[in-house]
Amino acid sequence: MTLANKITVLRIIAIPLFIILLLQNDLMAARILFTLSVVSDALDGAMARWRGERTPLGAFLDPMADKLLLVATYIAFTWLGEIPVWVFIVILSRDVLIVMGWSIVLILTGNRKIQPRPLGKMTTALQMAVAVAKLFSFPEILYEAGLRIMIAATILSACEYIWLGNKRLGALE
Numbered sequence: 259m260t261l262a263n264k265i266t267v268l269r270i271i272a273i274p275l276f277i278i279l280l281l282q283n284d285l286m287a288a289r290i291l292f293t294l295s296v297v298s299d300a301l302d303g304a305m306a307r308w309r310g311e312r313t314p315l316g317a318f319l320d321p322m323a324d325k326l327l328l329v330a331t332y333i334a335f336t337w338l339g340e341i342p343v344w345v346f347i348v349i350l351s352r353d354v355l356i357v358m359g360w361s362i363v364l365i366l367t368g369n370r371k372i373q374p375r376p377l378g379k380m381t382t383a384l385q386m387a388v389a390v391a392k393l394f395s396f397p398e399i400l401y402e403a404g405l406r407i408m409i410a411a412t413i414l415s416a417c418e419y420i421w422l423g424n425k426r427l428g429a430l431e
Contacts, residue, residue, distance in 0.1 A: 259315070262306035266319045269295050269302075273323075273330050280334045285393075292393055295327055296386070321374070324382060325353060331389045340392055341405075348409055349385060352416040359423040366427060375422070381415040384408040 259267075272291060279288035303320060306312050329350065336346040360372055388408045391401040 260306065260309070260311040260313060262302040262309070262311055263313065263316045263319060265298050265302040265305070266316065266323050269298055269323045270319070270326060273327055276327070277330050277334050280331075280393075281338070289393060292327075292331075292390075296390075299324060321382075324386070328382070328385050328389065329353065331393075332385075335389075335392060345405070345409065348412055352381070352412050352419075355416050356419050359419060363423055363426050369426065375415070375418055377411065377415045377418050381408070381411040384411050 272295060276288055276291045276295065279291060299320070302316075306316055332341065332346045332349055335341045336343055356378075363369055384404065385408055388401070388404045390396075391404050396404075
């Protein structure tokens with residue numbers, strides 16, 4: 259296993275600790291661990307490119323670590339009453355749609371390739387930014403503006419992936 263993949267695995271292992279700290283209202287420790295996760299996310303990707311150690315495992319684990327961190331964070335925020343339940347439902351619904359759609363395309367076409375879209379990457383970045391804004395107690399006006407933009411991007415991204423999946427399946431006809 260490459261060093262970059264080991265860092266990614268550590269990020270995944272750290273998620274439950276981050277959530278425990280957040281739920282126990284140990285904000286300082288939760289913020290530090292979250293920051294370390296975000297920094298190590300950038301580090302492991304750069305390291306894999308720099309060292310020429312890009313692997314299929316890393317290509318799978320890195321975005322999975324991001325998604326696990328985001329979903330766990332938004333579950334905790336919802337549990338704590340920091341965000342409305344519907345926000346979490348929108349975020350989770352997009353992810354479930356993507357996984358289900360990819361599974362259907364895989365079963366019907368045998369095509370395993372997942373191509374992240376620019377809007378999808380931007381949506382993940384916005385979800386991360388809104389989580390940062392909430393976790394680090396940014397001014398409410400900034401948080402609310404970011405939240406609205408993130409929700410719109412999440413919905414648009416889900417629509418784009420649905421359209422692309424239908425397009426791939428339409429190629430079967």
